[in-house]
Amino acid sequence: MKSLKVLVAAAMVLMFAASLCMAGTLEDVKAKGFVTVGVNGNLFGFGMPDEKGVWKGLDVDTGRAIATAVFGDASKVKFIPLTAVQRFTALQSKEIDVLCRNATQTLNRDTALGLDFVQVNYYDGQGFLIPKKLGVNNAKELNGASVCVLPGTTTELNAADYFRANNLTWKPVVIENTAELQKAFFAGRCDCMTSDISQLAGTRAVAPNPADYIILSEVISKEPLAPAVRHGDNQWKDVVHYAVLAMINAEELGIDSKNVDEMLKDKNPKVQRFLGVSPGNGKALGLDENFAYNIIKQVGNYGEVFERNVGLNTSLALKRGLNALWTNGGLMYSPPFK
């Protein structure tokens, strides 16, 4: 028994020592030649392979932007599909360098789990999808409704909180698998369905007749989805943070992948600093001076990435909403690049 205690103590000391003397992730990444990004793998629009096995999605493009910032090459990235259970362990055990897997930033994850979340790349929230013929315009009218929901997620708890807080009764219809859940909803086994709004949009898109369904305007929970890195590696955190912000800043400045070459000649000092024409930003981050130029050239600005993966022309057909620039009434706001 005593030897076991000694063993455990030794192991802990070893792990502690190892965590003290670790090199920065940025050097590690540069040494191995690619960024390892943990992604979802099963979530259309955020992280999923297409028919040819090529990774597509908003989180995937965020990963590519990080790789471009470090190497100037969007292809120097390796995507590791992770389940919800594995995702934080994979980051802690250094299997991945950064997690872009639609993870909601919460206080507990930021502190107790030893993660650091960076700039949010998608503001999501939980809502309700209902058939139009239910005649409900407001979530508060859902008293006594049966609600299709996935088990064991924060979604179920949020819904319970919402109904309790508003003194409403509800009947959860809990189904384990997303595809089955959708089938049950379309077959009328429940009055409405609750999930993150980005996913409800996907569900609505595959409805037998999408026009028969609406997403209620109420948002009952905040789900800021952000990339995460290991706690305590501030240099790497800065790189990831500003790689995401560069895409937002580019949209603010009106720079996109098509006009970025012309913008190099722009006289605006903000644009010049941003694209590295007047140097400083790159050195401060430990990157090339033209890291932002490379990101915009190879991946695009935030608006382009959004439209390409989840925007109106995709099956998800999401409006910008909270994810619009602050100048358009959204939350996307980049500090100055100077």
Next chain:
Amino acid sequence: MSEVLSNNNNSIHDDADNVKPPIASVGIIGWIRHNLFNGPINSIITLAILYILWKVVPPFVNWAFIESMWTSSGAECQQADGACWSVIYANFRFIIFGFFPHDQQWRPLVAMILLVTLLLCSQNRNNWKKSLAYAWIIGLVIMGLLMKGGVLGLPPIESSQWSGLPLTMLLSVFGMVAAYPLGIVLALGRRSTMPAIKSLCVIYIELIRGVPLISLLFMSSVMFPLFLPEGLTINKILRAQIAIILFTAAYVAEVVRGGLQAIPKGQYEAAEAIGLNYYMKMRLIILPQALKVVIPPTVGVLISAFKDTSLVVIIALYDLLKTTQSTISNPKWMGFSAEAYIFIALIYFVCCYAMSSYSRRLERELDK
């Protein structure tokens, strides 16, 4: 007189030969009466089954073949009433080969054909010679090179991109091949008279058998990396492969132990009486008999091990099942899960049926 009698006899005989049994007791009708309607209860059961078949088969045929779509787009499928096999057609290469780069997919294809050819050659016991062993060694090296690349102008492919059917075959074939000998060793260890070895084997077998495979896979993918020294990561596929081998070996061990116990004590004593040492006794006398006795349960364990490889889904390895699931979570193809699952069920069935029919053949051959 005697002639007349004999004539008579003959004619009677001829008649008996010529007279056919009533039409209701031979041919198709006879067979039906004898096998399907030979009593009130059987008649009712037959009618009930016929009714169920009539209710199920025509709609299924209609759904699966007549009104089905084979090469359409997802949107067209939404309009159709029948099955949408297009989900397979459009995503075939991703379901089978997963992330393997599109223009390099001939490599896993050749590797799989090679593997199947070698397995087919190994079926025939007349081929069990040294040359076959060499063929396997060369074949395995070629397969490894094809999958990994990096030589002869083949671009290198990371093992994280191995997915789909090649991954399923890799996990199951190597899982079985490695688990079988390990299981035999464990079974012998458990029957050993040396207390240390015996208790080690008992602890190992009981510990592994007391834990579901899912938790072993979870431990290999979630817990294990936390205990490794900083910066050292062991390949995810290798971790899962080891978990599968350890798990299957424990079950094989118990099956083999059953075989060892079924061999009469006289055989052990006889082997010792002619002066064989432990290894010769086991190799020449006991194991050949014991392993033959347990062919059916062993094949049962191996078939379930093959199917269990699909559990790697939960640690996000893209085996055949996961690539299929990934395909049907694309909004374009959502809602066609039945078709996709029927397709991979067929693949699994073909493999499992091949295994079980081979085991039956092996039993027959060994019984001669």
